[in-house]
Amino acid sequence: MTREEAEAILVEAGRADDDDFPLLEAAIACAIHDYPFRDPDPVRTLARNAAERLGERMDRESPDDALAETMAADLRLNGDLLHYDDPANTDVIDVAERRRGLSAALAVFYLDAAKRAGLVAQGVDFPNHFLLRVETPAGPVALDPFSQGRIVLPSELSRRALRAGLTPHIADRLDLLMAPVTDRQALIRLQNVLFSRAIKAEDYQGAERSAMRRALLDPEDHRPWLDVASAREKQGALNGALDALHRARTVGGQEVIIQPASFERLRMRLN
Template sequence: MTREDAEIILAQAGTAEDEGFPLLECALACAIHDYPFRDPEPVRLMADHAAQRLKERAANESPDDALTETMAADFRLNGDLLNYEHPGNTDVIDVAERRRGLSAALVVFYLDAARRAGLKAAAVDFPGHVLLRVETPEGPVALDPFSQGRLVLPSELTRRALLAGLTPHVADRLDLLMAPVSDRQALIRLQNILFTRALRLEDYEGAERSALRRALLDPDDHRPWLDVAAAREKQGALTGALEALSRARRLGDPADACRVSMDRVRMRLN
């Protein structure tokens, strides 16, 4: 698969309804968009086996236990505590090979297996960390894919929320702390992490690619095009930056803010 093939897949998924969003295939396309010409078949094979194993476990275990035992015990998917900044931790092809990654990448495999096994689960865009919400007969529970899929108790959710800077009256609201997001938004969260990391490393080409993937995945959002423009400007690609700013303005970016950016880029062109 080439970078152009990946963009076609992401653009098609961008127009799909959330209910039919192809999470795993889009995650693979995102990975190959960064580093093309890799073989995604081992990832698909692992995902097939995980879904089958989860179905077997879910027949005799609670949904949360079945997910934890399948993904963390049987398939050894876990957070990379020793090499948190490793670039492979955000790439689902590398994560499947190393069985280590960030929660935003690990949750892709949890969600894919849950969907195919008929379990109800969703990502939770928790401050600073992606969690998994699983519906059980006793009510929803939160799992942490980074920590071997362990159960996160309500008191721990509140503690983490306070440490992340949320106010006490928000940190006590479990309905807010465990609010589910769509699979599309879960994958966009992963691209946001990649964008932030790329900027920190001054990898502006990588930042542009991650921002472009967000734009393709959510074509009605103007904000990714602002990031595309900023990354292109850093590379000196001023005509491309102006094009991205124009797209942001057409999609509804506040006119004044966008005009300032466009004027700055035009001045550099002249």
């Protein structure tokens, strides 16, 4: 699959309703958009096996135990503690091969398996660490895909929230700490991680690609286009940066605040 073909898949995913969002295929397209011409079949095979094993376990285990045991014990998916910053940890093709990754990348497999098996699970955009919310007969529980899918107790959620800088008033609100996000937002969270890492490494081409993927996945959000513009400007692609600013204004409407100085600075550099 080429980068252009991957981009076309992301455009279609962006047009899909949240209930029909093709998480796994969109995640594969994101990976190939970054590094083309790779075989995605191991990802699909792993996802298919996960759904089958989860379905078998659900007959005799609670939803949270079935999901955690399937993904972490049967399929050996876990967080990469030794090489946390390895770029492979954010790429679902590499994750499928290594069985290691960041929480937001591992969550793609958890969420896909849950959906196929009829288990209700959603992502939780927790500060600094992506979690999962799984509905059980006793109520929702939080799972940490980075730590072998173990349950995160309410008291630990509050402690983590305080360490992340949330106020005590917010850190005590489990309804806020466990607020679910859509599969689209879960995949966008992963692209945000990639963007931040690329900017830090001064990989501005990589930053542009990750911001572009966010723009394609959520075509109603103008903010990714601002990041595209910033990444292009740092590469010296000034016409492209101006075009991205105009796209941000087109998507967001006239109420979008873009400093006139941003346009003027780019125009002056062009002249």
